[in-house]
Amino acid sequence: MSNLEIGLASFPALLILIFIRVPIGLAMFLVGLVGLYFTTGSFNLPLARLKSETFSTFSSYSLSIVPMFLLMGHFATLGGMSSALFKAAESFLGHRKGGIAMAAIGACAGFGSICGSSLATAATMGRVALPQLRKYGYSGGFSTATLAAGGTLGILIPPSIVLVIYAILTEQNIAKLFLAAFIPGILAALGYVIAISIYVRLHPEAAGVKAAVPYADRFAALFKVWPVLLVFALVVGGIYQGWFTPTEGAAVGAAGTGFIAWMNKGLTRSTLIESFLVTAKSSAMIFFIILGAGFYNGFLALTQVPQEISNFVVSQGFSPWVVLSIILLFYLVFGCLMDSLSMILLTIPIFFPVIVELDFGMSQEQIAIWFGILVLIVVEVGLITPPVGMNLFVINAMDRSTPLAQTYKVVMYFVASDIARVILLVAFPAITLFWLRA
Amino acid sequence: MRNLATQAARLMAICGGLVLTLLIVLICISVVGRSLNGLLHGWIGSVMPGLSAWALDLGVGPINGDFELVEAGVAFAIFAFLPLCQISAGHASVDIFTAKLPMRINRVLQLGIDVIFAIVLISIAYQLYNGMLSKQSYGDTTFLLQFPIWWAYAASLSGAVLTAVIAFYVAGIRAVECLRGEDILSQEPGLDL
Amino acid sequence: ADYSFNLQSFLPAQATIPSKIIDVWADNVEQASGGRIEINRYAAMQLGGKPPELIDQVLDGVIDMTWNVVGYTPGRYPSTEVFELPFLVNDAGPASAAFWKMLEADIAEREFGNLKVLGGWVHGPGVIHANKAVTVPSDFNGMKIRGASRQVNAMLKELGATPVGMPVPAVPEALSKGVIDGTTIPWEVTKALKVPELVEHHTEFTGPMLYTVTFVLVMNKDKFAALPADLQAVIEDNSGLEFSIFAGTTQQAYDTPGRDVAVNRGNSIVTLDVAQSAVWAEAAQPVYGAWIEEMKGRGLDGQAMIDQATALMNAN
Ligand code: NA
Numbered sequence: 001m002s003n004l005e006i007g008l009a010s011f012p013a014l015l016i017l018i019f020i021r022v023p024i025g026l027a028m029f030l031v032g033l034v035g036l037y038f039t040t041g042s043f044n045l046p047l048a049r050l051k052s053e054t055f056s057t058f059s060s061y062s063l064s065i066v067p068m069f070l071l072m073g074h075f076a077t078l079g080g081m082s083s084a085l086f087k088a089a090e091s092f093l094g095h096r097k098g099g100i101a102m103a104a105i106g107a108c109a110g111f112g113s114i115c116g117s118s119l120a121t122a123a124t125m126g127r128v129a130l131p132q133l134r135k136y137g138y139s140g141g142f143s144t145a146t147l148a149a150g151g152t153l154g155i156l157i158p159p160s161i162v163l164v165i166y167a168i169l170t171e172q173n174i175a176k177l178f179l180a181a182f183i184p185g186i187l188a189a190l191g192y193v194i195a196i197s198i199y200v201r202l203h204p205e206a207a208g209v210k211a212a213v214p215y216a217d218r219f220a221a222l223f224k225v226w227p228v229l230l231v232f233a234l235v236v237g238g239i240y241q242g243w244f245t246p247t248e249g250a251a252v253g254a255a256g257t258g259f260i261a262w263m264n265k266g267l268t269r270s271t272l273i274e275s276f277l278v279t280a281k282s283s284a285m286i287f288f289i290i291l292g293a294g295f296y297n298g299f300l301a302l303t304q305v306p307q308e309i310s311n312f313v314v315s316q317g318f319s320p321w322v323v324l325s326i327i328l329l330f331y332l333v334f335g336c337l338m339d340s341l342s343m344i345l346l347t348i349p350i351f352f353p354v355i356v357e358l359d360f361g362m363s364q365e366q367i368a369i370w371f372g373i374l375v376l377i378v379v380e381v382g383l384i385t386p387p388v389g390m391n392l393f394v395i396n397a398m399d400r401s402t403p404l405a406q407t408y409k410v411v412m413y414f415v416a417s418d419i420a421r422v423i424l425l426v427a428f429p430a431i432t433l434f435w436l437r438a
Numbered sequence: 439m440r441n442l443a444t445q446a447a448r449l450m451a452i453c454g455g456l457v458l459t460l461l462i463v464l465i466c467i468s469v470v471g472r473s474l475n476g477l478l479h480g481w482i483g484s485v486m487p488g489l490s491a492w493a494l495d496l497g498v499g500p501i502n503g504d505f506e507l508v509e510a511g512v513a514f515a516i517f518a519f520l521p522l523c524q525i526s527a528g529h530a531s532v533d534i535f536t537a538k539l540p541m542r543i544n545r546v547l548q549l550g551i552d553v554i555f556a557i558v559l560i561s562i563a564y565q566l567y568n569g570m571l572s573k574q575s576y577g578d579t580t581f582l583l584q585f586p587i588w589w590a591y592a593a594s595l596s597g598a599v600l601t602a603v604i605a606f607y608v609a610g611i612r613a614v615e616c617l618r619g620e621d622i623l624s625q626e627p628g629l630d631l
Numbered sequence: 632a633d634y635s636f637n638l639q640s641f642l643p644a645q646a647t648i649p650s651k652i653i654d655v656w657a658d659n660v661e662q663a664s665g666g667r668i669e670i671n672r673y674a675a676m677q678l679g680g681k682p683p684e685l686i687d688q689v690l691d692g693v694i695d696m697t698w699n700v701v702g703y704t705p706g707r708y709p710s711t712e713v714f715e716l717p718f719l720v721n722d723a724g725p726a727s728a729a730f731w732k733m734l735e736a737d738i739a740e741r742e743f744g745n746l747k748v749l750g751g752w753v754h755g756p757g758v759i760h761a762n763k764a765v766t767v768p769s770d771f772n773g774m775k776i777r778g779a780s781r782q783v784n785a786m787l788k789e790l791g792a793t794p795v796g797m798p799v800p801a802v803p804e805a806l807s808k809g810v811i812d813g814t815t816i817p818w819e820v821t822k823a824l825k826v827p828e829l830v831e832h833h834t835e836f837t838g839p840m841l842y843t844v845t846f847v848l849v850m851n852k853d854k855f856a857a858l859p860a861d862l863q864a865v866i867e868d869n870s871g872l873e874f875s876i877f878a879g880t881t882q883q884a885y886d887t888p889g890r891d892v893a894v895n896r897g898n899s900i901v902t903l904d905v906a907q908s909a910v911w912a913e914a915a916q917p918v919y920g921a922w923i924e925e926m927k928g929r930g931l932d933g934q935a936m937i938d939q940a941t942a943l944m945n946a947n
């Protein structure tokens with residue numbers, strides 16, 4: 001077999017391993033290792049790579065942002081920021097038709113502005129909002145679907161771990177990507193609110209009513225949200241203003257939320273240990289996938305497959321828009337089965353060189369940022385598309401009385417809103433690139 | 439035994455968490471020091487030159503080599519986080535296609551996966567050890583603080599070795615599960631990202 | 632081809648060193664071998680790893696060849712640092728010749744013993760690029776300046792700046808965000824890193840260079856030994872002194888187009904005259920003493936190396 005054939009054969013091999021439940025990081029690692037064996041004829045090379053590559057992957061200054069953002073999200077919850085956000089949003093919106101669900105989306109968006117992870121946002125806001133939704137007569141499927149969708153705002157609104165990984169993979173500016181994600185993130189929240197209002201019109205029985213809250217109480221609740229605003233302004237604003245690097249921003253954010261949690265007596269010895277353990281588990285999982293992907297991508301580069309695919313696509317003269325649509329569709333389909341980070345790490349080294357070579361009438365940097373935001377959205381849709389949607393599982397696990405099938409049914413309204421948003425952003429790149437005009 | 443492994447993994451993860459916290463504090467001090475340094479050279483320096491010179495002599499500024507310390511520290515932290523992920527089946531996987539298979543087949547599959555995982559993690563720890571030895575023999579240091587890089591490798595090795603031991607242990611448990619036909623450890627992927 | 636080698640490096644394929652130096656060398660080798668040798672080039676760390684690992688990747692046989700900044704493995708190749716001492720080198724051509732001769736005479740044997748060294752060169756004059764005008768060392772006070780190697784950082788510290796260690800690819804973002812106030816790099820790489828768009832002030836020196844940095848082109852020793860004698864000769868004929876001089880002079884020649892970008896943007900370029908440059912050289916002098924002292928600790932005669940390097944550079 002030629003190197004090119006070995007590289008191409010690695011795709012089905014990887015898929016088979018992943019589908020027989022081999023952990024995704026391990027699968028990429030193994031295929032990379034065996035692939036290197038076939039291309040070089042010995043195990044010396046992959047073993048030699050291990051001498052320094054695990055250490056250098058884990059000792060990355062830019063990637064140290066990942067555990068820091070995870071810790072920051074936990075501290076924010078311990079500091080009561082998630083419940084403060086939900087109470088404020090609920091006091092303004094709760095009395096409307098479907099208002100508590102809308103409030104949950106609003107609170108998710110707020111929490112997303114200080115949390116870089118989707119599952120953490122879903123889980124945190126689920127704990128806060130799910131009991132309220134059920135108490136006021138919102139149906140099980142409606143409640144769980146709303147929170148699962150709201151969770152994706154954790155990633156769509158900056159800061160965002162997936163965007164950090166994309167920025168590192170494609171050597172783009174993290175601050176610019178965060179800025180570009182801002183308007184699409186707000187549009188996502190608005191789209192979900194519209195999806196909710198459509199759903200309650202079609203299914204009025206699925207939502208109960210709640211009495212309006214006096215304005216004085218509303219503003220009192222709103223006032224309690226100030227730490228969230230402060231941390232968001234400091235972290236995202238500081239990164240963009242150049243007060244510090246993204247990693248420094250994450251550290252300042254973690255320290256800030258940790259301090260607020262301590263002030264609010266949420267940070268005790270046991271909750272701190274709990275935060276460490278959860279951060280440890282998620283970080284280890286993410287870094288192991290990154291390690292496996294690095295190993296696999298190094299092997300792929302050696303086989304020249306990414307260059308050949310890029311050359312092929314460019315030389316065929318396909319319409320750039322058709323290529324882009326196919327790639328986005330691919331993510332939507334695979335998102336039904338795989339998690340977002342794995343998909344990004346697995347596919348960006350193949351798709352990115354293709355996309356930036358195509359003529360969209362934009363500079364390469366503009367394409368890279370626009371494509372990054374589009375990919376971010378479609379992989380996040382994967383978190384709420386049946387059958388495998390991590391956010392759906394997380395929220396459903398909190399409400400055992402609701403069958404997963406009911407969640408699946410309602411969540412399609414939110415998926416529809418996501419797809420509408422993707423079409424809008426593909427058609428009008430200027431929406432994404434609005435803040436980046438020099 | 440199982441309790442011991444879990445406790446060791448938890449303890450290691452807490453050590454990693456503490457180091458991560460130290461890095462966060464270090465970065466914050468460095469950021470504050472850098473800003474103050476700028477102010478002392480800027481308007482504070484022009485308004486209160488004496489105070490400014492005194493503070494600058496004290497060394498108010500960014501922490502020398504903060505970048506290097508973060509790199510070494512985060513490597514230790516991630517290696518220290520791995521054992522917990524291993525013992526609690528925290529690695530992301532796709533189980534939709536295997537969910538319908540009979541329990542027996544699933545157990546055999548899990549045994550196969552965890553045996554391979556153990557081999558991989560043992561190799562990683564062993565090669566990290568070899569990497570440490572070569573860094574030691576070449577005398578590589580960091581740029582600014584100029585501490586030997588093999589120190590950072592050695593710190594990371596503690597987590598890598600515990601991960602390898604735990605992976606070996608988990609593979610053993612899976613073999614027992616296969617033989618006895620009952621679950622001992624969880625197979626659920628970790629959902630708490 | 633009978634023998635296929637993988638050459639990995641960290642800069643993008645279109646940068647000066649990969650496209651104007653390494654490609655030329657590799658094409659010559661391939662051609663002279665009559666197609667029996669093939670050198671696959673992987674830029675921008677495509678095959679994995681980080682720049683400081685390149686040398687180890689060759690040693691461990693992960694890749695077969697690389698060119699790299701020697702200073703990326705601080706402390707491992709102390710003798711090469713003689714060329715990185717402030718205000719020692721005048722011109723990249725003679726300096727590259729001197730560097731190669733010293734490599735060939737003993738440094739390669741002593742410090743690169745487990746590698747086949749094919750070339751060694753230095754870049755053109757190191758230039759200061761900063762967000763404010765820098766004309767005297769005291770202008771450096773309170774400025775965070777990025778340096779490329781151990782000795783460059785030692786010099787920056789001596790001159791009063793706060794040295795910041797970060798990899799080259801991080802420089803543009805750090806500059807644009809104000810994380811650093813300036814960087815020291817030769818003109819040649821400023822174009823690819825878009826430095827003239829990020830800062831408006833550049834400081835050049837007259838006479839000896841503020842500093843330079845050493846590069847080597849190396850090959851896995853076993854892979855070289857496994858070649859038949861005629862192909863070994865092909866590689867050696869295209870490498871060594873002549874190639875090293877070519878590499879140094881080529882890299883320095885590409886400083887001009889790099890500088891033109893800053894000129895065309897209307898940036899402020901200050902060229903310090905001989906007297907002004909001498910003030911800087913004086914301020915940087917303690918770096919010499921510290922380095923000689925450190926070499927003594929390693930059992931090396933630093934002063935003799937300085938004398939030898941100076942004599943070889945003057946002889947050319
Ligand atoms: Na976020």
Ligand code: NA
Nearest residue numbers: 335336382388
């Ligand atoms: Na899905």
